[in-house]
Amino acid sequence: MILRKPRFSQAGVQRSRYLIDYIGDNVEIVSLSIPSKKGVFKSIKVSDNSIYNNIRSYYYPSSVSKFGLKYITILLSVMFYLLKNLKRNDIIICYNANILYILPVMICRIVKRRRIKIIYEIEELYSKSKILTGFKAFLMKLTESYMLRFSDSYIVVNERICDFLPQKKNVLINSGYYINNSVRKIDENNQNIITYCGRLDYEGGIEVLLESLLHLKSRFKLLVTGDGEYRDKVEKFQLIHSSIDIEYLGFVSQSELDSILTKTKVCVNPLRGKCDFSKYSFPSKVLMYLAYGCNVISSESESVRSLVSQFKNLSFYSNDSAIKLAEAIETALSQSIIREENLDLYRKYMKKQGNALYDYFNHIK
DSSP states (O other): OEEEOTTOOHHHHHHHHHHHHHHOSOOEEEEOOOOSOOSTTEEEOOTTTTTOTTOEEEEOOSGGGGGTOHHHHHHHHHHHHHHHHOOTTOEEEEESOOHHHHHHHHHHHHHTTTOSEEEEEESBOGGGOSSOOHHHHHHHHHHHHHHHHHOSEEEESSGGGGGGSOTTSEEEEOOOOOOOOSOOOOOOSOOOEEEEESOOSTTTTHHHHHHHHTTOOSOOEEEEEOOOTTHHHHHHHHHHTTTSOEEEEESOOHHHHHHHHTSOSEEEEOOOTTSHHHHTBOOTHHHHHHTTTOEEEEEOOHHHHTTTTTOTTEEEEOTTOHHHHHHHHHHHHHSOOOHHHHHHHHHHHHHHHHHHHHHHHHHHO
16 A cells, blocks of 8 residues: 555556656555545546556545545544555555545554554655754654654655665665657657756745756746745746746646646756755656656656666756756757667666566556
8 A cells, every 4th residue: 555645646556657667556545636526535537547557546536625624534534544444464655645534544554453564655854954844843753763664664756865764674776767668659850948847936946946057048838737835936937037938837737747748858857956845855857857858857856866877868966056067958959869778778777776666566466
């Protein structure tokens, strides 16, 4: 069973697909999204897992939000669902930490006397983020502390997270990602399209990317997907600099994302390298970009820098500098894009990561 947040980033969806590929049959995904559906934990077919016939996703109905008891109801419902359905020696994978499913897991473990195994899949430590404040920050720190201490096994992407893990526990450092083997038409119309996908906030670095556009001399078009508290800054930038070609798309479906990235020449990850959060996170969007053979530019991060020797189409800029980012974008735009060669390197790397994940799952079962 995989527990995860609601319909999170496309990159996160693909990371969970990757995990599912190597687990085997009888996987259930419990997602805390709240669609307009009737019934509690009704199994519905959704686009992010429709290719897996053996996987069921359970979504919570939106009706409870009308009564102001949404979170309490979700907590109780998840807890009763787990108590009813978990069997001895079942394995739960918690994708990052969220109190809405971690607390029920804690209670179930006590009731079932540790007869369930917990794998904590960690892409980032949100307790290191400055975005969360007050009670939310306290809850996140408490939740992550519990999971770091009491999980049975761990899958991490950033090696620095191992500093917080107990000794003598099963830990796999793995930066694998889902490979879409379906045939896709690669758009080679040579448009200078730059794409950013993901969070729109300070730590995500969208401001650095927007400022870098003012220093570009080449013709280009920027596509932005995702959402966040800095969405208004993107829209304001569009109004002030109307001569710069920017299209804000908000949240997009997987098919829409396929269309965007197959015609993109340069993808950017401007996550601020100087903030504490970047030290204990891994921007999975970098792997998502690489999955389409694009030229990829990333801020300096230890976790991402480990990939540079594996991919010729991955480069960096330093010091969260908009000027240096602009220089890197100019270079990437001037280079030809050899998608098939890039994709071949990507598949070989992911096969190696997948083999390690397969061995890991076989070891802990």
